[in-house]
Amino acid sequence: MEREFAVKAKGVIKSYDNSHALDGIDLEVRSGQVLGLIGPNGAGKSTFLQAVLGLLNTEGELEVLGLDPRKERHKLLQKVCSITDVAVLPKWMTVEQVLQYVDGVHPRFSLEKAKSILSKTDIKNHSKIKTLSRGLVVQLHLSIVMAIDAELLVLDEPTLGLDLVYRKEFYSQLIEDYYDGNKTILISTHQVEEIEGVLSDAIFMNQGRIVMKDSIDAINERFLELRPNQESLERARSLNPMHIRTELGREVFLFEGTEIDKLNGLGEVRPPFIADLFMAIMDKTKSEVQE
Amino acid sequence: MNILAALIRRELQEHKVGFIYAPFIVTCVLSLVIISVYFGLTDIQTAEFNFTTKIYENEQALEWMATADIRQITAVMRSGLVVLALPILLTIAFAILAFNLSTFADERKDRTLIFWRSLPVSDLTTVMSKILLVTLILPLIVLPNIILLHLISLLSASIFFATNDIVPFGWVWSAYSFTDWFRIIFSLWAQSLWSLPLTAWLMFAGAFAKRPIMGALVPIAVVVVLEGIVLKTNYIFTFIEDRLGFWTRASSFPKQSEELRVVDVSDIYLMISTQDFWIGMALSTFLIAGIVYFRSRNNDYSSE
Incomplete structure (x- = not known):
């Protein structure tokens, strides 16, 4: 069995x-x-x-x-x-x-x-x-x-x-x-x-704790990364990203549970790399603890 | 059974220099010395030990050889052969000493312990394989060396006696007891069991101490001194001293100690009948349990 x-x-x-x-x-x-x-x-x-x-x-x-x-x-x-x-x-x-x-x-x-x-x-x-x-x-x-x-x-x-x-x-x-x-x-x-x-x-x-656990498929559905066009920056920010980081002078937004349709057209959209997602979650956990 | 065989084979592969090559090299050197003496190339004469063909120039010696009965010849021959084999026994004893102290310390130090423990072999099986190697297998490896030395000695002597018209070629062989091979192996096994508390103690020191030599010596020194001061006795010191020597010469052995002799198998029953032997076995069991405990706790692996 x-x-x-x-x-x-x-x-x-x-x-x-x-x-x-x-x-x-x-x-x-x-x-x-x-x-x-x-x-x-x-x-x-x-x-x-x-x-x-x-x-x-x-x-x-x-x-x-x-x-x-x-x-x-x-x-x-x-x-x-x-x-x-x-x-x-x-x-x-x-x-x-x-x-x-x-x-x-x-x-x-x-x-x-x-x-x-x-x-x-x-x-x-x-x-x-x-x-x-x-x-x-x-x-x-x-x-x-x-x-x-x-x-x-x-x-x-x-x-x-x-x-x-x-x-x-x-x-x-x-x-x-x-x-x-x-x-x-x-x-x-x-x-x-x-x-x-x-x-x-x-x-x-x-x-010593598990801060997140999920399947890769579920992670890819749940989290999306947006590299917004210059003109869509404010619009992207208004959609309340869970994390923002800067990559080569360009802001990269991470969204949790946001529908892809809302992000399409604002820039390049794709599932985040695990390493980037991990860093974002760590930052989020850290700021929550500080608050 | 297969697992034990694999474990023992692994130990022999790792320690082949000490356990296989060294006794064999000593056997070869001794054989060369014996051949050289009988062929008149050299002789050994010290205060304690004479090994020379010059004694056969002595009329009395020649007369004794002509008239002695077979039991007398066998007794003399046995004494000589026991002495000749001593360097082989000392060599393996040193190899065992080094093995006992290092076997559990080295695997921890070079971190191979993590690999060994990643395989389905219990700590008890591993520890018992090392004990079995020392007590049962190594005597079996030493025995062929002793037999080879005996045969080379007898052959050299026979050729020497025959070519010098001292006695016929078969004189030596008729007095040699081939059943002594069994006596030797049983005696070596008895020695291993007799010295088992020391073996187990040294392995225990290797399993728990960062510096096994210190771990082996310091606690014993402290206990011996304390016993002397508090109880005014020296039981522990005598216990250790006895275990370092031949079992037939221990203070508790219930038979008159003789300088050099080949033991009777019945002597093993005498040894087993002593209280000291069973105290040693109980102590060994306790120490083996301690080795298993410490080995199972040596998990200092972490990449974090």
């Missing part, structure tokens, strides 16, 4: 010395979603992903693939894969050795599939991991993960420190060769613009 939700969190809290790294997270991630966790440093993205992987004890209710990650971590990891920016593959191992090891410990790993994926890369089986560039190590890690028949993939800043070519390759490989519509993927990254086309849903986090 297919599971409706891959992750269910209710009132999840993680405290460190009187500060909340997670401050009451309520979230339901449907199976098959590709969810982006977007937020500044300290927003709680990594902490939440660690909790999902059962690496942290948290308060509140948390269920991942029907299991309690704190108590059933070992069972959970048979169905969950992860890549984090700090997960280091052992440098002393050869590629062949690390593949053999994963094959020995993971019941859902296909050695043949991993080798087939690697055969399309520059990574050689006999190479020692310490001789590979950071880009190739991440590619190797992704190849291992892609050869595991997991239900949930957790990616925490997986491409941090990689150059543009490897970053693009990583996400295109992930979506074209890995994502099949049934797998659920949670991605946290600072390079929001690079994963925008990959996401089905996004949550914005700040100071």
